[in-house]
Amino acid sequence: MPMFNSCSEAKGHPLSKEPICNFEMVAMLVKDHASARGGWGVGFYEIGKTCSGGRQHSFTKVSFCVWACVPLEMCDAFGLEYYSIVLRNIIWMFCKSILALKKHLIMREILRLKEAQPILQSVHEDLLHVIQSGFSDWLKIREHSNSFDGGPVNYKPRTKAGIIHDHIEKYVRSQFTGQDGIVVDDFNGVFGMVLQDSLFIRFKKMDSTYSVRSLYTNQHKRYMKQGQIEGFPAKPTFLFAGYMPDKTWSAIKGIYVACWQNDTLEWVDEFGKYTAEQAILDFDQKENKAISGIEKRIKLKRKTKGGDTKTGTDDI
Incomplete structure (x- = not known):
């Protein structure tokens, strides 16, 4: 031609x-x-x-x-x-x-706190236990690392959060796998737990605004928007179950379950306050309520909207 x-x-x-x-x-x-x-x-x-x-x-x-x-x-x-x-x-x-x-x-249906609490209440003590146990494992690892030749290891925040996340995952799989109405699995590379086909929980470190740190990928942005993600169930409300460490990463100041939509905190449920050193969980069931009322909205600080690649527990 x-x-x-x-x-x-x-x-x-x-x-x-x-x-x-x-x-x-x-x-x-x-x-x-x-x-x-x-x-x-x-x-x-x-x-x-x-x-x-x-x-x-x-x-x-x-x-x-x-x-x-x-x-x-x-x-x-x-x-x-x-x-x-x-x-x-x-x-x-x-x-x-x-x-x-x-x-x-397409946005998924977002359950309000009063709708989510009965479901969360059914796993309340077990959820506290797995997060506390994962953090306790980190304390043991840190103590053991102090005996290494050359002195203690100065772990970076991202490394600490990653270690704690992996140990929380271990306890979640052991505690919840096989329970009725609960699915524990990796979803498109992200570890999570589905409760009663209504709530999807990921486990993360939280800061004082109840926000989480992750690589700010398209998948993470869709999770924050409560959007549809390939490989994830279409119905459940996306949540984060997180712990708030103190400045030295020696104790947990609190454990929370938070629901985000875009950069707005729809609600947060406080799961008791205790230190990681306590062998027995010290919390009052009557205190299992939302911070500052049943529901509230909090805007993320501008500096956290883009995510922080220096800390986090996975590459969502």
Whole structure:
């Protein structure tokens, strides 16, 4: 299939009188010619002027013309076929884009605190136990590391949070796997627990605003937006179960379950206050209530909205 830089060059070619009546052949000619010159432009070519019984097909946004000897009687049919294919492709791409956008924008139902509390209450003591046990394991590891040659290890916050998360996961799998109405698993690479097909819990370190630290990926942003995520159940409200360590990472100041939507804290449930050194959990069931009332809204500090890649427990 010959390629030409101009109509005048094509006219003198011995193959210029051979009609090209097949759409795919013309498309291939244009594609090859465009590829040879390093650019496709916008990817469309249009029917141009008649040149000695044929048609000039110029590639939009590219400075050349391709000589395709299509007989005049075939031009209207060729143009109709071409533009009908283009139209079908545009409609198909538009529909796919709408479906993809709809999938990402659909929000899951967010349970209010008074609706979530009965479900959380059923795992209240066990949830406290697994988080406290994971933190206690960290204290044992830190104490053991002090005996290493060369002195104690200065663990970075992200390392500390990662160790605690992995040990919490160990206790969660041991404590909750197989219980009725509870699913413990990795969901698209993220460890979590589903309660009664209504609540999805991830385990994270929290700061004083009940916010969590994670790599700020698209998946994490969709989790914060309560959006749909591939590999995650579609119905449950997304929650974080987190612990708040003191400045020295020697004790837990509190354990909380928080519900976020975008950068707004919808509600938070306090699960008692105690130190990690306590062998017996010291909390009063009557104190298991939301901070400052049943429900409240708190805006994230601007500095935390983008996430903090220096701390966190996974790469969601």
